[in-house]
Structures are given as structure tokens and as C-alpha cells.
Amino acid sequence: MFAVKLENVTFKYEGAKRVAVENVSLTINEGEFVAVIGANASGKSTLAKLINGLIAPLSGKVEVFGADTSDSSKLFEIRKSCGIVFQNPDNQMVASIVEDDVAFGPENIGVEREEIGRRIDFALKASGTEAFRSQMASRLSGGQKQRVAIAGVLAIKPKILILDESTSMLDPRGRREVMDVVRSLNKEKMTVIVITHYMDEVVDCDRAIVLKSGNVLFNGTPKQLFQSDEVIKKAGLELPVPTKIALKLKENGVDVGLPLTKEELEERLWTLLQKN
Amino acid sequence: MDVIAKELTYHYNKGAKFAVLALDNVSISIAEGEFFGVIGHTGSGKSTFIQHLNALIPVESGSLVIGGYDLSIRDKKTKKSLPEVRKKVGMVFQYPEYQLFAETVYDDVAFGVKNFNKSADKSIIDQKVRKAIEIVGLDYDAVKDESPFSLSGGQKRRVAIAGVIAVEPEILVLDEPCAGLDPQGKTALWKLLHEIHSTTAKTVIIVSHDMNDVAEQCTKAAMFDGGKMVAVGTPKELFSDAELIERAGLEVPVTCYLTNKLKGLCEIDSDFKADDFARKTAEKIRNQ
DSSP states (O other), X not given: OOSEEEEEEEEOOTTOSSOSEEXXXXXXXXXXXXXXXXXXXXXXXXXXXXXXXXXXXSXXXXXXXXXXXXXXXXXXXXXXXXXXXXXXXXXXXXXXXXXXHHHHHHHHXXXXXXXXXXXXXXXXXXXXXXXXXXXXXXXXXXXXXXXXXXXXXXXXXXXXXXXXXXTTTSOHHHHHHHHHHHHHHHHTTOXXXXXXXXXXXHHTXXXXXXEETTEEEEEEOHHHHHHOHHHHHHTTOOOOHHHXXXXXXXXXXXXXXXXXXXXXXXXXXXXXXXXX | OOEEEEEEEEXXXXXXXXXXXXXXXXXXXXXXXXXXXXXXXXXXXXXXXXXXXXXXXXXXXXXXXXXXXXXXXXXHHHHHHHHHHHHHEEEEOSSGGGGOOSSSHHHHHHHHXXXXXXXXXXXXXXXXXXXXXHHTTOOHHHHTTSOGGGSOXXXXXXXXXXXXXXXXXXXXXXXXXXXXXXXXXXXXXXXXXXHHHHHTOSEEEEEOSOHHHHHHHOSEEEEEXXXXXXXXXXXXXXXXXXXXXXXXXXXXXXXXXXXXXTTTTOOOOOOSOHHHHHHHHXXXXXXX
């Protein structure tokens, strides 16, 4: 069974001139790590909201683990299985103390008291935020707050975690903290969907889905994506910095292929320099 | 207008139990004409520093002189000169599009100009607003009567920047101008900032988290850590001490990372811009 399945999905916001998502079909497997990228207003966030049933498609069908998001009797289950972490860390804290904030979700869905305690322990541990469990959420850094926001989502025990530009307001250290947590959750079989403008976050995903004006422009591995000049140009994306440097090396007569990470580029330069 | 700070120190909630030392003895000179980067992780003191530059935060101790204005003297004359300082030092905050408020793009951009030029004719205001909107790359006649809220994210940010440059500041300060923009919007904004730098504002000061950008774009940069300014110099000078950068919680540019990793095999003496690094590395490979 697919974690997420979209069939010819179209959506238009009320009063909007054009559709936000148009005739999109795609599937995401359980345990997959998928990046959704594209320019502003390409439909990325709409896709996230469609997946956890915050909005229902105008036409077509969205299924989460086989449950149709248009079926209101299934919505509660769908939202439980699919957690979203948003952009602004300050907008996602509901309680003043970290552990109370994490408890908010499970309390809301009527989890028993002892179980809530266990879930808080689990969520704080998995997000690396145990150290601040009794601290004021307002006194944490942006990266720490976003990890608490992830903990809040984990306490619901979702099967799918969606990050909607969740690292865009963080500094490099905060971004790394959040992405490390997300990667380790994915290793534990969590399905992860990352919506991002950072190409270096796309590089180590299993798959990249590129949207343009509400349509799927590309669906394949990051490697294939960054090899396709046409897609990069059309979608208004950029290459990861190491790839850009590799292209400049090529202009200077040195072919190092198309490395996506600085480690890959380092290895190739090392080989070239040693060979000579 | 040069910016000269000497032993600048500032506490939030001074005197209270929760007092926080945000700036600790910061001495720094930013010469007119620089495209100056201010770097450091969250909470390092960089925003506190830039808020001093147009007197949003008063000098607590130490001194701060901007052009002819000494902001550390607290007398009536300095107080009276603050509007002039704020006119000459334009400040664009993080996510400035959240501060758009007027019904039309024209009114939003004109707000600052009108405030600073209370007796000016409408025709002069019109001219300044038109010029600012055109500089940020928007079509004046097409957007002037639109609601700023109907524009895209990138366009909104341009309108917000237009509102500040319409006042014609000599120093333009921007707190993370590229945050949240898509790659195309980001590239376009860098280009725009360099255009502004070469036409209207003499000095541009930007806060950035992306060291690759700082290496490519800035003439000089200062690094903050724990309220102290721990390093200042050209990107080449600054990034040559990778350990210092990492200790401050930042990541060195990719070019700098590679230079250090390849040190055992060869010395690549670049300015850490991708172009220069690629040229010099290719040279080394060919010559070996």
C-alpha cells in the first residue's frame, strides 16, 4: 500500500484566479524520503495541505494509507497519521513549558494519561529535546523550537512527517539539528516529505518532486534532477553549491562529473590531484 | 558616512534579574562604500548590533559615530538629529513583507518618504516613489494601485525594500534579505542589492547565515559570537581561519572546505569565490 496516493488532483482556493494544483498524480511509498521543490506559489504547500486533509481536492482523489481524504469519517485518522511542521517556530508553540507543548497533541486526541507520559518521553528523545523538557519554550533557539515542534507532531505517532519549509527561518546550526533528527526518524521507517528551497536538503532525499504552476514537472532521483538543465531552468531552481563549482571547473577544462555534495567533489578533486 | 563603533556594550533588561549581555565590547569600523556582511548564529548579537545603527537601540556604553553623528552623546542636539540619522540609515528587517500595511503599493512605499519630507510637494513624493519602485524592478504603473497583499512573496519583499530606499538612505541595512525566497528570487535580489549599492546607497550592510553568499557577495564581513565581534576582514581573510568559523557555529563556504581538505596535496590560494577557486584549482591540476 502507498503511504500517499494522488490521482488527477486539482485544487483551487476560493476567489483565486487560477488553480493552485492541477491534475496531479503521484505516489509516495511508506518509508520514503521525498523532497518537494519549486518556486514560490508553485503549489508545494497546497500539496501538503491536501495530503493531511486540511483541504479537499476540487476533483480527483487523495489517499493516505488507503483512506480517502474526501471521506470526512476518515479525516481524524488521516490527520493522526500525517503531521506537519510549519515554517515559523514561534507560531507553533501552544504551551509555555516544552513538555506541556508536546503533550498538547496527544491530549487533544484523547490519549490516556500514562500513555501521554510515555509518548512525551519518546518524542523528546527522538527529537533530541529531552534536555529542555521543563524549560520555557520561548527561551529556546529557533532550531530548538522547531525540534520541539517535531516532538509535538511525533507524540501523535504519525506515520508521515511533512516539513513545510521548516528550516527556512533557522541558522545553519539549527537547520543541521532539524535535518539530522528528520533523517534519523526516516531511518526508523518514518515516511518524510520535505518541502524546501534549499538544494542541499534535496541532495540526500530518495526522490525529488518538482512542481511548477501546480503541475508536476519532474519526479525522479536528485541525481537525475540536477543533471537536467531544462528542469532546473524551467522550475527556477538552482544547483547545489558543489555542483555549481564542478561546472565552473569544467569551464576551466577539468571534468569532475556532477557531484552533489562537497564530500563527493572533494573525493574527485583528490583523485585527480593524486593521479597527476 | 563611515560607521565607527568603539567598545559598544548592551544589555537587554539591564538591571533586572533576567539581564542578558547582548553586545560585549564591540569595536568595528565600516567604511563608506563597503558591501558589508554581518554573520553569526542566532543569538550572537548581530541583530542587536545593526539595530544600533539607526538608533533603534540607544547606546548603553561605548561609542557609536555614524558620519558626523555621535549617537553615544545623550543631549538635546543628538536627540534632535535622530530623524536625520534614521533617514540616512535605512533599515530593512527580516521578512519585511510582514510589515506592509497600506491599501496600495504607492501608499506603502510613500509612507516613509512623506514622514521624512513633511513639507515636500506631491510631485516630488511621486517622483521618489516611482524611482524606488522602478529600482526594485517593478512596473510602477502596473503595481502602484494594487494592494501589496495581492502580490507574490518575492514582489512583496521588493515593495518593502522600495519603501526604505525611497527615503534615499546613504547606508542600507538588511537583516537576512534572502530568507524564505526561492532560488530565482534570491539571485534576483542579490543582483538588485548590488544595483542599489552602485546607484543610491553608498554602503550596504547585510546580515546573512549563508557563508557561500558572504564569500560571493561581500567586500568585507564581521563575525559575532556570544555578543562579541570575534573576527572581521575580507571573506578571504575571514574564512582562512576555518576553526574560528566553526567554533562560532557557522559553516565555511564550500570553496573554503575544499581548499582545507586538499591542503595535503596542494595549496589553492583563492579568494573563496567559486570562479576564482575553480580557475586556480584547474590550474593546479593541469600543472602537476
